[in-house]
Amino acid sequence: MASDHQNYGTLATGGSNGTKSLSKLQDTESSREEDGSLHSQLDDEHTRLRRELSARQVSMIAIGGAIGTGLFLGTGRSLAAAGPGTMIICYSITGFIVYITLLLLGEMATQYPVAGSFTSYATRFVDDAFGFALTWNYWFNDAVSVASDLTAAQLVVGFWDSKIPGWALSLLILFFLLGANAIHVKVYGELEYWLSSIKIVTIIVFIITGAIVNTGINREHQYIGWVNWTIGDAPFVGGIEGWATVFVTSAMSYGGTESLAITAGETRDPTRTVPRTVRLVILIFYLLTCFIIGLNVPYTYPNLSNKSTTTSPFTIIFSMAGSNIAASAMNTVILTSVLSAGNHALFAGTRILYSLAKSSQAPRVFARTSLRGVPWLALVATGSGSALCFASSYVGSGQLWYWLQNLVGVSNQLAWLSIGLASLRFRRAWTLQGNSLDDLLWHPKWTRFWGPPFVIFAVVAIWGVQTYSAVAPHFGIVDFLSLYLQLPVFLVLFAGWKLFRRSKFVDLKTVDLAADVYIPDEETRAALDAAEELRNERLQGWRGIGWRLYYWIA
Structure with missing residues (x-):
């Protein structure tokens, strides 16, 4: 970006990492000291991870991690609830918020390329208790994401009118993912590499196919154009409830994109690659995909999204192209993407819980590893969250996925807010100690005065819209809890750890700004x-x- 200040304070490692918690991916023995810094505690053969993911694997995982179930299924829910106009506007707004958030995160990660995700910056510039609560929030996010992805698998398989019970399918997939993660980290890496590759190719093929279908090369041999933007209440459907639904759905869809900026600490040239990659992912993988879906699929499409079923717009458009075989093939690809998302969340959540145990912020038993270096107890604990998906037998797969999606989406929003807060305090500490922001190794100047406050305000504003949708015109207790359950849990964790450790908010005038800076x-x-x-x-x-x-x- 031409306006960005660049002093080339970058790493020349060439590697990048793609899970939501990149620090946990290959971080072997880090834990927190009394002052919140990291140190090694348990140093024996039963508590060590293995550094055996290749650069090829982690690079692809970084991109694939930004593409989750929300894009393949969540866009259908968004379209049905709010219409094509609201969907593209909400995804654009959320995408802009995410873009600014990742620029702020990239700024900190370039300056301090430490082995740690954004939670380490929350600890360093806000408060140790804040970082503790945020890390547990992210473990919760991953554990619920596993359940959400297993539920999504039930919805995807429903396209074939499968007679397999939903709970049995979820159990089968869970055992497969647990097995893949329990054998060896190389198995996870290779599986995720190919699944991520399939996701990326699928989206490119989908965009091309969608454009062709819209021009008239479809089953009906009719030019579609903007017809679906004018039917019924389109392009804006559902009022404020529709807007709120899409904001939560888009938050879940964009969840994981923070991995693209976290890799700034392990990328050769983050000052250029971070903005470029983030723009590419948001513009191509999200906004262009939403635009193609809104053009071709009417929001009234049968079973697009309801309490029992949700059909992927990707499958619908391939069916419109005139080939049921192609539609089934696309649905199969979407199923592999769901497996990838579940695999991704299970791995990340396991490493987060392992890291918490190593730092004495979780029971030490979760730091135990197998002879192959797999933290198997943390793996089982993270996978246990998938028990939530069995509730689909009682409330319907579509309704359950909606609730789980709310939990994950708001958890992602909380992460974005924390990045904005950490960035605000980091920049404040930098200037309070007599430094100029122009002296940072990388500084997007155009966000200087408004970037961090904008992210904080935007997330709070979205919460306001979501709250209104949950209480008006009728208060729904389950809907409300699915949106805000983790917020009081976060506050309890924050207050409890603060009282237990008696931590204080970081003094911005004395915080060490020289530690961990990379000198090129x-x-x-x-x-x-x-x-x-x-x-x-x-x-x-x-x-x-x-x-x-x-x-x-x-």
Whole structure:
């Protein structure tokens, strides 16, 4: 980004990491000291993880981790509840909030490329108790995500009118995921690599197919155009309830994108790659996908989203293309994406609980590992959250997924708010100690005065809209709890740890700003300059079109 201040304070490792909790992916023995810093406590063969994920695997997982079940199924729920106009506007608003949030996170991760996710910045610049509560919130997010993904699998398989009971299908998938994660970290890495690759290719093929279907190459041989934006109450359906539904759904869909910015601590050139990658993922994978869905699928489509079923718009559009075989193939791909999301959440949640146990913030038993370095007790504990998916037999898979989606979505919003708060205090500490923001290794200048407050205000405003939808015109206790259950839990964890540890809010005037800063050498700085100069040369002239396409794909 041309307006961003760049001092090339980057790592030259070339690796990147993709789970929601990237720090836990290959962080072997980190834990918190009394002052909130990290240190090694349990150093024996029964409490060690294995650093055996390859750069190829973690790079693909980083991108794939930003694409979850919410995009494949949540867009159908959004369209049915609010219409195409509301869906694209809400996803755009949420996408902009996420974009600013990740720029702020990238700024901190570039300055302090520590082995830690955004929770480490909350601990460092806000309060140890705040970081503790935030880390547990993220474990809760992953545990519920596993249940949500297993429930989503029931909805996806419902496309084939399967006679298999939903609970049996979820149990079968759970055993598969537990087995894949329990064998060896390499098994998880290879499985997630290929599942993430399939997701990315699927979205590209879907966008191309959707554009073709809209022009008239479809089962009805009719040009669709903007017809679905004018039927019934479209493009804006459901009033404020529709808006609130989409905000929660989009929050779940965008959940995991913070992994793209967390990799700034392990990426060769985050000052350039973070903004580019985030823009690409948000614009292509989310907004363009929503636009294609809104054009081709009417919000009144039968069984698009209700209490018992939810049909993926991806499958619908391939069916519209005139091939039931292609629709089934797409539904199969979506099922693999659901497996990927569940696999991703199970792995991340396991490592978060392991990290909490290593730092004495959870029972020490969860730090126990198998001979292959797998924290199997933490794995079982995280997988136990999937028991929630068995409630689908009583309330319907669609309704249960709606509630679980609310829990995950609001948890993601809480994470974004915490990033905004940590960034606000980090910048404040930087200036209070006599430094200029221009001296940061990377600083997006255009967010200087309003970035962190905007993220905090935006999340609180979205909560206000969601709250209104839960209490008006009728108060729904289950809907309300699904939206805000984790907020009082977060406060209880925060207050309890604060009383237990007697921690104090970080003094911004004395916090150590020099620790963990990366100092680039001249060779790295010259290499980055040369690479950027070569890129700019390639983008000149008519040949630049081909290079631009190459960079987008690569």
